[in-house]
Amino acid sequence: MLSVALEEARAGLAEGGVPVGAALFGADGRLLGRGRNRRVQDGDPSAHGETSAFRAAGRLRGYGDTTMVTTLSPCWYCSGLIRQFGIGAVLIGEARTFEGGHAWLAEHGVRVTVMDDPACVALMRDFVAARPDLWFEDIGR
Amino acid sequence: MLSVALEEARAGLAEGGVPVGAALFGADGRLLGRGRNRRVQDGDPSAHGETSAFRAAGRLRGYGDTTMVTTLSPCWYCSGLIRQFGIGAVLIGEARTFEGGHAWLAEHGVRVTVMDDPACVALMRDFVAARPDLWFEDIGR
Numbered sequence: 001m002l003s004v005a006l007e008e009a010r011a012g013l014a015e016g017g018v019p020v021g022a023a024l025f026g027a028d029g030r031l032l033g034r035g036r037n038r039r040v041q042d043g044d045p046s047a048h049g050e051t052s053a054f055r056a057a058g059r060l061r062g063y064g065d066t067t068m069v070t071t072l073s074p075c076w077y078c079s080g081l082i083r084q085f086g087i088g089a090v091l092i093g094e095a096r097t098f099e100g101g102h103a104w105l106a107e108h109g110v111r112v113t114v115m116d117d118p119a120c121v122a123l124m125r126d127f128v129a130a131r132p133d134l135w136f137e138d139i140g141r
Numbered sequence: 142m143l144s145v146a147l148e149e150a151r152a153g154l155a156e157g158g159v160p161v162g163a164a165l166f167g168a169d170g171r172l173l174g175r176g177r178n179r180r181v182q183d184g185d186p187s188a189h190g191e192t193s194a195f196r197a198a199g200r201l202r203g204y205g206d207t208t209m210v211t212t213l214s215p216c217w218y219c220s221g222l223i224r225q226f227g228i229g230a231v232l233i234g235e236a237r238t239f240e241g242g243h244a245w246l247a248e249h250g251v252r253v254t255v256m257d258d259p260a261c262v263a264l265m266r267d268f269v270a271a272r273p274d275l276w277f278e279d280i281g282r
């Protein structure tokens with residue numbers, strides 16, 4: 001599942017964007033939606049990886065059996081999305097280059113897995129080194 | 142400032158949507174962006190009032206001197222947005238029909254004002270009574 005999110009992140013990087021990708025999967029492993037950060041591509045600061053994947057999945061009733069897969073620990077905005085909609089599980093590529101709200105999600109009953117995936121770490125580490133301006137804009141710092 | 146958010150909420154109701162509206166203002170009282178919940182109108186579950194107003198304001202550097210005005214206490218998703226981007230203040234029409242994360246925001250340094258506005262209360266109370274299915278879908282319950 002992480003490979004779908006990583007493909008999205010890499011596509012975002014190739015477009016000059018923030019390389020965070022995500023995908024929402026159903027209980028049966030079916031892909032419900034996938035997306036990436038589109039701040040640069042669409043001039044849209046509200047389009048984070050997770051929110052894009054959630055949006056792409058369309059209107060659903062009940063997220064308890066879904067899994068949000070993301071290349072990077074979800075920021076507070078995306079963590080809030082996960083908590084509000086009761087997404088049951090979050091699979092995170094890495095939390096080394098940025099730590100968002102995943103511990104808070106775990107405290108509130110979300111099943112959280114951090115993979116510490118080297119490809120995800122390298123992607124973000126290189127991006128933050130190359131474009132700190134864009135990265136800090138994207139997380140409001 | 143609340144009247145702008147309330148106009149958005151009422152426009153959403155007239156469109157058959159969830160009547161929550163919001164607006165982002167700068168330090169000088171200038172309107173930066175306004176919007177409303179667009180779940181029904183756009184089939185977009187990621188478009189809450191606050192995220193729509195934030196999106197409409199476009200890419201900005203620094204939100205510390207901005208105020209998010211919303212007709213209803215922000216859900217966890219929208220509270221996460223406010224915290225992540227460091228929006229300095231939140232002005233809330235009412236928190237009587239739904240209580241989101243505004244106390245959490247106050248704990249984390251956001252200046253929170255709840256107006257308990259009768260028009261905002263009536264709008265949501267009538268909507269929840271008329272369309273509980275849509276309302277509970279919108280907050281993931």
